[in-house]
Amino acid sequence: MTLLEVTGLEVEFDTPEGVVKAVNKLDFSVDTGETLAIVGESGAGKSQLVMAIMGLLAENGSARGKALFRGEDLMAMKPQELNSIRGNQIAMIFQDPMTSLNPYLSIEKQMAEVVIHHRRLKKDEARAQAIEMLRAVRIPDPEERIKQYPHEYSGGMRQRVMIAMGLLCEPDLLIADEPSTALDVTVQAQITQLVGELREKTSMSIILITHDLAVVAEICDRVIVMYAGEVVESGTAEDIFYSPQHPYTQGLLASVPRLDQVMEDGLHAIPGNPPNLQDLPDGCRFRDRCEKASEQCLEPPPVWESGVGRTSRCVIPMEGGRLQDDVPPADEAEGGEGPAE
């Protein structure tokens, strides 16, 4: 069953240098119990797209499109309506566990606040639930540790607290933005395993935003690959890792140094740098860095499709794929203006 369906999402930022289009006409969906990875390099627009869905864009940002969560459009909601969903049915874990917790409040206060607000629990009930959740994410001695402040926790433990906090209201959808990036590999492995276990135990859907393909391989069912604000390829984890179609995905996979392999002639590197979003090339946005680029790439590339959710945006035909009838919608495309904040 589809839990979240996003169509025609666009995110723009108004900057002194002009309008920057961070996300361009994006469609994707998440099913119940599914883990979706959104992969891309910095500037690909992966964080901004979820910020737009959650109504958390910065003041100069604006979003258009639809994000149907159980049939209701998140983008068209009033802030009060959104507040009853955010943190309750959709929880978010932010990238930096060091700065996402309030240093002035004890862990107890910060965790209890969530359930007191959303579930109208009494203080001691909230505390009991928070302790239980800390135990679930394997914080040792939670009855004592809950009284402590963030600085008394290590980085890995703070990220666990963030996860515990996100799970307190038993959300249907958990959005994790680079949850293990700031952590050591050893701690990263613990966090990845924890998320994997949660996924098996509950029917929660997860959107994992990351640049780390190895983490994706460990826990995700489906993957969408973004480049310069667009989806360049999407498919199941097997599709993406074993038969990547888009030259960018192929290059990305080849440039990951692997512990289990040595590339004798050096790593494969994608030449050049990601494009400046203010000055995007016409046609294919990956053109300048692509080994397979040709004259055809000066035109916007077509989207190939085979089966549900398997796409590639490239002039090179996809194995067994057919062209998506992607007629560029006229400007009067449907979809109301979403709230900016």
Added chain:
Amino acid sequence: MNKPVLRVQDLAVTFTSFTGGILQRQERQIRAVDGISFELFAGETLGIVGESGCGKSTLSRAILGLLEANRGRVMWMGENLTKLDEESMRQRRKELQIVFQDPVASLNPRMTAGDIIAEPLWTFYPNMDRLQVDERTRGMMKVVGLLPNQINRYPHEFSTGQCQRIGIARSLVLNPRLLICDEPVSALDVSIQAQIINLLKDLQNKLGLALIFVAHDLSVVRHISDRVLVMYMGQAMEVAVKERLYRKPLHPYTNALMKSVPVPDPKLAAEARRDSWLTGDMPSPFKRPKGCIFHDRCPYCVKRCEVDVPALRRMENGDWVACHRAEDLDLSIIMS
């Protein structure tokens, strides 16, 4: 056999931290680097790996004299750097250079790329001809893959990957013989990371540099190092040639670190339900465990490990390991 260019012997750096109020001030010692020894040959790359807080950056700074060592020697071409006076050390810095982790923060935003790269030249050769400096700067930019016509641009006009190239150009402009790279790629995107690793490897081959590559990422280190030093809480756990280390680590900590590294392959990841990774966090530096410093997180810990400190000892194959049980553990890693 040629002689090593750098020989670090029993190097230790201790920081003092104060706690309590003015009246009950207490001193506590943090042993950030605790008796590290290794050798480095010209043209060789030594990778230094470990979790954050293990002392790897402190070690690299102590080698360059950017931090004062409390004990031990840093022998550079037969000369003890820790005993040099300021001026002689300054002169040595021409030969010893460093590339920092954060490529953007380590460049002065108000200087042009050209001025940043040329600054070491002006510092050491103030009478150098302007045209000569300019030529050398442009040459250096070409070497690291920047366009010489970008010489008058400011750091914000470059991407992070290009900023790191400027940092590398600055460190190479004096023709150093030792280059220390402190997490040079951890702030970069994967596609750019590969560019910089290949660049460093390439430059080393061309220039015959001795390279110390500090990183937390074992898979990155595998691609650039000849030998690897694994650090934990300021001490060396294992120093070994890369081929052996990645095939069959001798120290349980090395093994645990490797098992924590995810592999970008869904099937392999599903098979390798990483069973014996590390539990818990690194102990507080104020409460160093007795015996082997790793024993409380080690899945192979026995009674002896809780009491006896294992010395870093040389194995038959020439590698070094600090573990009592190195001979009887089989920590082979299944690799393709």
